[in-house]
Amino acid sequence: MSAEVDLAGRRSIGEALALRAALVRQGTRSVLVFRTDLFVGIVSTLLRVVLVLLVWQAVYGDRTTVSGIAREDAVGYAVLGALFAAAMQPFQFSSLRDRVRTGNVVFDIMRPVSLITQSTADQLGTTLASIPKAAVGLALALALGAVPGPSTAWQTVAFAVSSLLGLVIAIQCNLIVGLTAFWTTEVGGAYLVYNMAAAFCSGSLIPLWFMPDGLAGVLRALPFSAQIFTPLSIWFDRDAGWNVVGALALQVGWIVVLAFAAHLIWLRALRRTVINGG
Amino acid sequence: MSLIVADDLVKEFSRPVRAEGAFAGVRSLFSTKRVTNRAVDGVSLRIEPGEIVGYLGPNGAGKSTTIKMLTGVLVPTSGTVTVNGIVPWRDRSANARTIGAVFGQRTQLWLDLPLRDSFDVLAKLYGVGPVAYRRTLDEFVDLLDMGSFLDRPARNLSLGQRMRGDLVAAMLHEPPVLYLDEPTVGLDVVAKARIREFIRERNRTAGTTVLLTTHDIGDVEQLCDRVVIIDDGRTLFDGDLGALRRTYLPHRTLTVELSEPEPHGWSIDDVHHAGTRAHHEATLLDLHFDPGVVSTSEAISRTTATLPVADLTVREPELEEVITEIYTAREVRHVG
Numbered sequence: 251m252s253a254e255v256d257l258a259g260r261r262s263i264g265e266a267l268a269l270r271a272a273l274v275r276q277g278t279r280s281v282l283v284f285r286t287d288l289f290v291g292i293v294s295t296l297l298r299v300v301l302v303l304l305v306w307q308a309v310y311g312d313r314t315t316v317s318g319i320a321r322e323d324a325v326g327y328a329v330l331g332a333l334f335a336a337a338m339q340p341f342q343f344s345s346l347r348d349r350v351r352t353g354n355v356v357f358d359i360m361r362p363v364s365l366i367t368q369s370t371a372d373q374l375g376t377t378l379a380s381i382p383k384a385a386v387g388l389a390l391a392l393a394l395g396a397v398p399g400p401s402t403a404w405q406t407v408a409f410a411v412s413s414l415l416g417l418v419i420a421i422q423c424n425l426i427v428g429l430t431a432f433w434t435t436e437v438g439g440a441y442l443v444y445n446m447a448a449a450f451c452s453g454s455l456i457p458l459w460f461m462p463d464g465l466a467g468v469l470r471a472l473p474f475s476a477q478i479f480t481p482l483s484i485w486f487d488r489d490a491g492w493n494v495v496g497a498l499a500l501q502v503g504w505i506v507v508l509a510f511a512a513h514l515i516w517l518r519a520l521r522r523t524v525i526n527g528g
Numbered sequence: 529m530s531l532i533v534a535d536d537l538v539k540e541f542s543r544p545v546r547a548e549g550a551f552a553g554v555r556s557l558f559s560t561k562r563v564t565n566r567a568v569d570g571v572s573l574r575i576e577p578g579e580i581v582g583y584l585g586p587n588g589a590g591k592s593t594t595i596k597m598l599t600g601v602l603v604p605t606s607g608t609v610t611v612n613g614i615v616p617w618r619d620r621s622a623n624a625r626t627i628g629a630v631f632g633q634r635t636q637l638w639l640d641l642p643l644r645d646s647f648d649v650l651a652k653l654y655g656v657g658p659v660a661y662r663r664t665l666d667e668f669v670d671l672l673d674m675g676s677f678l679d680r681p682a683r684n685l686s687l688g689q690r691m692r693g694d695l696v697a698a699m700l701h702e703p704p705v706l707y708l709d710e711p712t713v714g715l716d717v718v719a720k721a722r723i724r725e726f727i728r729e730r731n732r733t734a735g736t737t738v739l740l741t742t743h744d745i746g747d748v749e750q751l752c753d754r755v756v757i758i759d760d761g762r763t764l765f766d767g768d769l770g771a772l773r774r775t776y777l778p779h780r781t782l783t784v785e786l787s788e789p790e791p792h793g794w795s796i797d798d799v800h801h802a803g804t805r806a807h808h809e810a811t812l813l814d815l816h817f818d819p820g821v822v823s824t825s826e827a828i829s830r831t832t833a834t835l836p837v838a839d840l841t842v843r844e845p846e847l848e849e850v851i852t853e854i855y856t857a858r859e860v861r862h863v864g
Binding site: 268283356 | 596599600601603617620621624625627629631633634635636638640641645648649652653654655681
């Protein structure tokens with residue numbers, strides 16, 4: 251029996267991917283199993299699209315541009331931003347918080363795959379579960395003509411890539427906030443603050459275009475804007491060029507930095523782990 | 529070499545001091561004072577392959593903390609551990625494949641999903657191949673009689689069903705070492721029996737080494753050859769059940785039903801009066817004697833010569849009494 255256990259735990263790339271896919275699937279299905287929740291989520295996303303549309307149309311009134319931003323771009327941005335927020339900034343990001351509180355995190359730590367991998371896969375799964383509601387919301391937005399299409403085909407591709415990178419960055423930021431639970435046990439407050447900061451700083455509520463120069467400069471230098479503002483600004487860029495490549499490179503840079511930070515924090519957390527309960 | 533080797537394990541936790549007096553809640557927030565609490569204080573342990581060891585102690589004795597250090601979840605403040613030659617907290621991945629664990633008060637199952645889904649993912653996590661997975665799962669499901677609820681979400685299961693699920697989850701990769709922290713807590717007698725049977729079966733057929741924490745004397749009596757008792761983070765006793773009884777409660781109890789009222793001022797050499805109680809119409813006397821001092825037959829004949837005996841029974845102290853004695857006395861005595 252024990253002789254069969256491969257202690258080195260070498261896996262082929264295929265096995266490693268299959269394992270991660272299985273973890274992601276568990277995350278997705280853990281959300282989708284609650285059908286009423288899915289239904290309520292879709293209705294609230296549709297409401298959000300309509301409300302954002304109405305508010306921004308009212309803000310523009312009869313004007314065609316404000317601060318140099320065209321009406322259809324601002325309205326389209328606001329609607330897409332709301333959909334991104336619905337998918338990428340859920341109320342509860344990850345089960346890590348509950349797992350630390352209840353002490354069930356003890357099992358995650360004992361497994362042969364690191365808690366970072368498990369937690370990231372779970373969050374990715376949870377996010378994928380919100381794709382249906384975002385898709386329904388997008389369908390409504392397109393039907394209402396609220397979102398103009400991107401200018402060129404390559405911009406569409408760049409937008410898709412950038413959205414994916416943005417999602418990775420969002421997951422990494424959530425993970426880092428979740429990891430602070432190892433120090434504070436309760437991260438409800440940290441999550442609330444982070445939620446508000448992320449909604450504002452990522453540009454999902456108000457495009458960074460409208461912010462005063464100084465503030466916009468600071469926000470662009472934070473990882474939040476790389477989550478949502480970067481992909482959206484690629485979509486609405488009328489004069490896209492090499493700057494798009496720069497934006498994508500900056501996102502990749504953030505991913506590397508955040509991965510490194512998360513890993514460091516995790517190593518420190520392991521050293522001071524306290525498991526709640528007997 | 530021993531499978532599990534722990535030497536002088538110490539684990540300290542520090543937490544902020546709670547302020548007292550006015551605005552204690554607010555002042556506690558800003559307190560920088562901390563107190564250190566030593567949960568485990570120099571525990572050494574050696575466990576051989578194939579042993580089932582009961583790890584006992586009152587609540588808060590440091591049992592769970594020890595197990596968390598052995599599993600590699602907690603890093604010891606000082607002292608060393610190796611399990612199967614691996615330092616658990618340093619080489620987590622290799623350690624993970626060597627051990628399985630059930631913490632009765634927690635679960636590693638995905639609660640919202642069917643039990644089977646949790647097993648599928650765990651098999652992938654531990655790199656169990658499809659053939660081995662099917663074989664072990666079939667065997668375990670059969671042994672634990674789980675066929676009827678494999679496809680139900682873990683959240684809907686009864687405690688006994690969920691515990692069986694957690695046991696399978698811990699054993700799917702067939703680890704040589706199994707840690708069980710209160711695996712029968714809150715279960716009914718049938719569920720307990722099933723879990724004990726499974727543990728015994730795995731120990732017999734696969735040679736699984738088991739370290740078991742429990743407050744259930746039945747678990748200890750039916751499973752363990754050896755017990756280690758700790759309190760206040762220190763080892764009080766380490767040996768087999770017979771030695772435990774001999775060390776802590778060396779006497780036997782002679783219960784006598786009297787045929788006439790108890791005579792005044794009786795005494796018997798080497799047999800001591802431990803209590804008198806009424807049972808229906810009769811009066812029962814509990815007498816203690818040490819079989820190392822006086823043989824059982826001699827104690828009986830001395831008793832019948834002195835007292836009007838209608839009926840009499842001899843018994844060894846129950847393990848429960850032994851444990852109660854130890855937890856109450858909380859003092860270190862050496863094995864004779």
